[in-house]
Amino acid sequence: MAVIRGRRAFLGLAGMVFLLGALAAAWMAPVAAQSEAAPLRVVTTTAMIADGVRAIGGERLASVDSLLGEGVDPHLYKPTRADVARMLRADLIIGNGLQLEAQFQDTFDQLVRSGRSLVFAAERLPKDRLLADAAYQNKPDPHVWMDPDLWIEVMAQVRDALVAKDPAGQASYTRGYENYAERIRGLSAYAKSVLSGIPPERRVLITAHDAFGYFARAYGFGVIGIQGVSTESEAGLRRIEEVVELAVARKIPAIFVEASVSDRNVKAVVEGSTRRGHDLRIAAQIYSDSMGTPGTYEGTYLGMIDHNATTIARALGGEAPERGLNSRLGTGS
Incomplete structure (x- = not known):
């Protein structure tokens, strides 16, 4: 065979x-x-x-x-x-x-x-x-x-x-x-404006894979990818427990799923946090290796990053308009 x-x-x-x-x-x-x-x-x-x-x-x-x-x-x-x-x-x-x-x-x-x-x-x-x-x-x-x-x-x-x-x-x-x-x-x-309002202790971005290093460097975040930079690497139980430990210790309120990556490991971290008595919720989906649906605002580069910055700010305790920079520009969603 x-x-x-x-x-x-x-x-x-x-x-x-x-x-x-x-x-x-x-x-x-x-x-x-x-x-x-x-x-x-x-x-x-x-x-x-x-x-x-x-x-x-x-x-x-x-x-x-x-x-x-x-x-x-x-x-x-x-x-x-x-x-x-x-x-x-x-x-x-x-x-x-x-x-x-x-x-x-x-x-x-x-x-x-x-x-x-x-x-x-x-x-x-x-x-x-x-x-x-x-x-x-x-x-x-x-x-x-x-x-x-x-x-x-x-x-x-x-x-x-x-x-x-x-x-x-x-x-x-x-x-x-x-x-x-x-x-x-x-x-x-x-992005700098809305992300700056997140409290320092919450400035940790937990995502499905480590695609947000440049974002973190630009806007002053720690970033924890359950998988590595490439999705070819698999997260083992030990890695998932490490992420659970960090989320609980830092009282991080939200974890993010990505449009192009399976949410299996994200759900495992949420379940582990729940067993430890910490309420870690899955925030709205963000974009990492691909953009949104063609023909939509999120299907453009500007819309992709706008969506990410707005979603992260709102999920981690900052303030941002519901429709992000898009609402200020008056463009369609």
């Missing part, structure tokens, strides 16, 4: 490699002949990057597609044949990098060998701005979008990638970037 499974896995890999080769050959000629001028077809790995590409690129882009949608875990997602086909049709592919898309590595290698334009925007950040993944030596924490000020720097790399592919659009991309960066700065200021 193991031999059969191994053969199937080999055939699956061989089929993917064949598909890459065949599609590359099919698309190489038209791509080579295509002018470098806009409109560009851009494919991104995460929806957070796609949101920024749309804001910066505007009308100079023919299309922007993200491979990882609502509720998808980028640590575990493996690209499909349809994903490969979409990337081969693109003029530019933009990923986060920092090993967030670890399951894409073989596909990325094939795409580069086929002559595709591939950029990892977060990997151009200065190393001293990155946090380390405590579970893996020399591996950075890839969740840089959780700090809006840091994300502005990532978006500058997106702007530069678009300009490099479409030099004629430089002025347009620069304007788009500056407008988007200004909106993100406003979001960061709002």
Whole structure:
């Protein structure tokens, strides 16, 4: 049986490699002949990057597609044949990098060998701005979008990638970037304002996995992820008991579930706290590795971080408007 499974896995890999080769050959000629001028077809790995590409690129882009949608875990997602086909049709592919898309590595290698334009925007950040993944030596924490000020720097790399592919659009991309960066700065200021009202003893963020390190650094929190930085790691009973002990000792009122991660471990911590006589409630869902439903406010980068900051502030004893910064802007929910 193991031999059969191994053969199937080999055939699956061989089929993917064949598909890459065949599609590359099919698309190489038209791509080579295509002018470098806009409109560009851009494919991104995460929806957070796609949101920024749309804001910066505007009308100079023919299309922007993200491979990882609502509720998808980028640590575990493996690209499909349809994903490969979409990337081969693109003029530019933009990923986060920092090993967030670890399951894409073989596909990325094939795409580069086929002559595709591939950029990892977060990997151009200065190393001293990155946090380390405590579970893996020399591996950075890839969740840089959780700090809006840091994300502005990532978006500058997106702007530069678009300009490099479409030099004629430089002025347009620069304007788009500056407008988007200004909106993100406003979001960061709002988050600092509402989160600053949380009492010091409650400034601990307990979440399903450790995706909020940059958020914690930016806004003065301790952060406890039941799982590690990558959801590939599993939390054992000892880890769950450690988190229960902290929640009880610090009298933390709320724990947060994430849209893209199972709530199994979160419920285990709540049950353990209840047995110890502490009322730990599950707060509203927050977003970590993916945004909300496309077409909603939470389905944008600004809405994602606004929702997180507002939800965390209200759950841990701070004050924030019910609809967050969104209510101040007067935009739809």
